[in-house]
Amino acid sequence: MPKHILTRGHGRALTRHHKIAAAGVAALGAAAIGFSAVPSNASTTTTAEAPAQTAKVAYSTQQIQGVKADVNGQLAGPGVKVEQIAAKKQAAAEAAAKKKAAAEAKAAKARQAAESASRSTERAEVKKAAPKKYGDNLDGWIREAMSIMKKNGIPGSYEGIHRNIMRESSGNPKAINLWDINAQKGIPSKGLLQVIPPTFEAYHVKGTPKNIYDPVANIVAACNYAADKYGTMDNVDSAY
Numbered sequence: 001m002p003k004h005i006l007t008r009g010h011g012r013a014l015t016r017h018h019k020i021a022a023a024g025v026a027a028l029g030a031a032a033i034g035f036s037a038v039p040s041n042a043s044t045t046t047t048a049e050a051p052a053q054t055a056k057v058a059y060s061t062q063q064i065q066g067v068k069a070d071v072n073g074q075l076a077g078p079g080v081k082v083e084q085i086a087a088k089k090q091a092a093a094e095a096a097a098k099k100k101a102a103a104e105a106k107a108a109k110a111r112q113a114a115e116s117a118s119r120s121t122e123r124a125e126v127k128k129a130a131p132k133k134y135g136d137n138l139d140g141w142i143r144e145a146m147s148i149m150k151k152n153g154i155p156g157s158y159e160g161i162h163r164n165i166m167r168e169s170s171g172n173p174k175a176i177n178l179w180d181i182n183a184q185k186g187i188p189s190k191g192l193l194q195v196i197p198p199t200f201e202a203y204h205v206k207g208t209p210k211n212i213y214d215p216v217a218n219i220v221a222a223c224n225y226a227a228d229k230y231g232t233m234d235n236v237d238s239a240y
Contacts, residue, residue, distance in 0.1 A: 145219035156223040160234030168194040173215040193222035
């Protein structure tokens with residue numbers, strides 16, 4: 001450093017500013033000398049320890065053997081278990097709904113069958129209860145009488161009954177014979193097939209009116225008598 005700065009020879013004293021500047025220069029020079037004194041191949045040391053070397057991790061592309069994936073196991077995450085429980089609940093609910101629907105369908109089918117059977121029974125009862133209607137004329141009387149004769153096992157055809165009625169009374173249910181032998185005995189023949197009262201009483205068929213002038217009751221009783229005496233009204237061709 002020049003002497004004239006440090007000495008008083010020139011008659012000037014160092015100012016505070018000059019002292020600070022000189023100190024800074026001295027510090028820089030000391031640092032430069034220290035840095036140049038360190039060999040280029042030397043390494044600096046610190047008081048902190050060097051970090052440990054990180055261990056290398058080995059990776060394999062081979063699948064791990066003998067391990068089964070099981071979401072129900074203890075290693076399954078909570079989220080997976082919650083989802084599985086929800087899925088089971090949903091499956092159970094769907095199964096219950098299907099079972100309920102099947103039961104309701106079965107019950108509905110049973111109700112329909114019962115209602116259908118009930119309607120069929122009602123129709124049969126109505127049909128059975130409602131008597132068949134016949135005309136209030138000779139044709140209707142013969143047909144109704146034949147239906148009763150059939151139920152009671154009494155033979156006789158439409159032709160045979162009609163033929164004998166026309167001969168005996170000409171189809172008049174109020175006809176009465178006041179001149180034959182029966183009339184002379186006080187028991188005249190009456191009705192469509194001219195039956196005497198004792199014969200009508202003896203061969204009257206239950207379910208028909210006990211009125212000798214009733215056309216259906218007269219036909220049935222007369223045919224019942226003819227079946228007993230002649231085999232059938234069809235075999236009668238004259239007074240009987």
